[in-house]
Amino acid sequence: MDSLPQFGDDFWAWRAAAQPRSADDIPRIERPAQWQPDWSPDAVQARRERTSEFEARWKALDVSAAPIEDRVEHRLLRSALARVRWELDVLAMWRRQPRFYVDQTIGEVFELLTPPKPDLERVRTVLRTIPDTLGHARTNLAGHAVAAFARATIEELADIRGQLDEVAAALDPSLTPELTTAGEQLAAYRDWLIEQEPAMRPVEAVGRSAFEAFLRDVAVLPYSVEELLAISRQEFDRAVVLEAVERNRNRDVPMSPLPADSAAQGELEKAAEQSVRDFYERHDLLSQPDDLRHYRWLPMPAYLAPIAWLGVTDDLTGPSRLDQDGVSYLPEPSADLPYFYAAQARDPRCGIAHEGVHYQQLALSWRNPRPLRRWYYDSVPNEGIAFYNEELMLAAGLFDDAPHSREIIYNFMRLRALRVEIDVRLAIGELDVHGAEAFLMEKVPMDKATAREEATFFAAFPGQAMTYQVGKTQILRFVADAMRREGMNLRDVHDYLWRNGNVPIALLRAEFLGLHDDWNAADTKADLERGSTTI
Template sequence: MVSIDADLARLGTEFWQWRAANSFRTSDDIPRIERPPGWVPRFDPASIDAQRRELEPFVERWRATDAAALPIPDQVDHRLLGSALARVRWELDVLRNWERDAVFLTSQVLGPWFDLLLAPPFGAERQSDLVSVLGAVPQAVEQAIANLERAGVAALARVAAAELADIGPRLADSVAALAGHVDAATATALAEAQPAASAALTRYARWLEASADRLGPEVVVGREAFVWYLRQVALVAAEPEELVRGALQEYRRAIAAETISRNAHRDAAEAPLAIDVAAEIRAQAEAEEEVRSLYEREGLLSQPDSLRRYRFAAYPAYLAPVAFLGVTDDLTNEQSRELDAVSYVPAPAADLPYFDAANARDPRLGIIHEGAHSQQLALSWGHPRAMRRHYVDSVANEGIAHYNEELMLDAGLFDDAPHSQTTVHNFMRLRALRVVVDVNLATGVFSLDEAIGFFVRLVPMDAPTATEETSYYVATPGLAMSYLVGKLEVKRLLADAVVASGDDFSLREFHNSLWLNGNVPVSLQRWELLGDRGDVDVIDAAGDWAETFPG
């Protein structure tokens, strides 16, 4: 039986309930959470002030806990809660996306509609929520415009305007396509709410186009604030410059490996695109079995029959018109972790975006990343310690998935697919460049346009995907770096665990622990697994997060 400090566990439960009702909507798939019935994001100044006031009692109770007297597992949980509390302050008072970022505000206005569409069938509560969300759009648009009038950033307004092209008819198509999946009363209510919602979103798009040039410049977080984020939210001990140096080294290594792979397989024909979505779905189901078998056969990661599946599905007609609002998958949540995770894929075509194009030729290329998320989250949501079931920061989650890409390559998954080997090396190249973009955006070295051009030129990547990625990262410093930074921390942990255990080391046991604790920053996993406080001591040296807060 796991012994858990009761007061700390109670504080965590109360905080996460509060967070579910108050946190902003995200277009990322990892931190999606179950929301209270009727929930819509609140981003008016009065609601922001209320969040600030309501946060303080949680902070006071957290600081009053004598963490040093607790066992190490409870100390780890205490630090997780401190990281989550610090993130709220970071979002409200440093990033301030709720008043600066038109892309973020589009996500708050219409993103909940997208989220509710991800997991059919649609029960009575979800149908009620769909009506509430659609009905809230006009007022949310007015609030978004008011916020941006006061503090909006021009470059992000232009990106949002482009994303919202023809949004009125697109939303109408989404609502119409949904009618056959809900009851008659809900279909009628949605049809009645849709014209006002479409008109408001069209007005928002036109306002963005007309107003972008008079909005403000991009806001640079700055090195001092970024270091605060690294220490207090991400719980990363490295300096920004160290992260960039490591990323550039990985970038060069990836280019060399990709070039050598491409040369070695220069006479091999490229894998054909799947003939249609149905064929891609069938191929993915077979490939998922292949990946699971490899994990077990090579003793890499346990695959119990109870561990849910990750599968592809065709875009529903009601989702496709609004697919720009988020990652088009449903990884479920803590309450439904036993359900299969689903990733919606478009029809195979020659002009697909970067990741969709890879999946259409070899679905294993998606399984080794998003499929790793599916398994890691399902395992972490079953952790006996409730604090560790909740998302804290993407460095561990994305780091594990990126690490898994290389793990599967090294384990021989793609021995039968030369061009897929090359693509995995290109994935590594992209993840490394993300660190450079992330840190340089945060410190002001890159503008948004320069970051987009950097991706297009050096990955290379199509401009729409580069724009989508970069506009999200410019408003969320620390996310783009998480893939490679987390992967390098995992590999350092692995190497040190091998040395510490010697002949007794087990890859299966190491990975089982890593996936189970996959929401926990690796600096804390290192402390708990190896007794190594090196990273924790660096983080502690940064001081109390509330006293050193840069806002």
């Protein structure tokens, strides 16, 4: 009979090879040696069959008398299996989203180029698979692809041949043949999308029923759609008022100058990162282990800059590279930087308080003494912790010396609250991509390019945009309940959260506080729909 650890090891080993690549940096995964992407129709069917096998094995596990830690991990693995079904059969990215195949081809190359010392042999291996993968793309997308997603992909691939020529010249001329072929193949794929677009399907929302199943089964959330919208609108109003008060307070304070260049910005960040770590310790907020490496900003490599649109230009390391620093690559400071780059160029702590927390939280989670928690990811706790940390640092006084940085943090709060409403309304069909773009431009406000990128991404991946605010809301309740317990202190609570930061908060409430309310609420709703607590 299976044991829980053996089942988890088998599942995560399979997932490392089968998990699709996305543009998000949180779900990046360490692939097996000699791994190659395969999204042929046969490979998709094999994923379905293997998922069914894992589901049957999971159902056979009996943890009814097990310690709470094991029961948490049993439910966590159910969530991970539900995510596979969500990806394959509900979102069906492999047959609806043309950008999916950009991610599984040159997107995989992009990720291999993010470590400071890229493994060029692995880059070659993936480059050689691109013709076959794009051939499978045409087969899988035929009759199913969505026009709006295709248009976004066509725009992104407008100069792909030139971009990959630049990558080859800056990285290693010996890669020129493979990169040239990849550029030609991706350009041909773009041209095929242009031809096919008039007959493609409109965007179809996943719908309320499927979205609510995602909330319960994948994210382990106790909230209804109406509750999510109420959270969004209340937090948006709060952020608008706080930002207005802060702007009024600072109306005569000049903005801080931009750094001279990205190298100078990196030096500022290095000092700021240490000051933030000292701040955590001095104020008894979060432990900073001696073996925890650092988060660094580096100038954008010339070989990465042409394809920076493929994802987040950082390397948060991984479970096998805990002895390495996390890095983020920056463009040169300028007056027309995109929204988030502009914020952190003025004050590196604005970036450290969020992206730097991702590095720390993941590095700590990858050290978790319980292996099954090292591999699981869910953006609700991950993004929730980082977003919670922004306001934690604001309240604790980190930004007392930086008036306009306080405005930025409040503006971030406004954006993250809005994302919930956009996400939910896109998912249930109350908003389309153009409406979401206009909503972001008006309400944040945000530049058109960033708003379009976010709206298209959120329409393609329902359930992701809301994670920041929903996770923070859960964490605030978690910490508040902990603070009402005698003997609890903030450092201990935060240390537990960061170390287990890949795990849904509803499960952590049960383990750390003995409160099963959110877990039971999510599973009770699932029971009413399915008649059981199994997948």
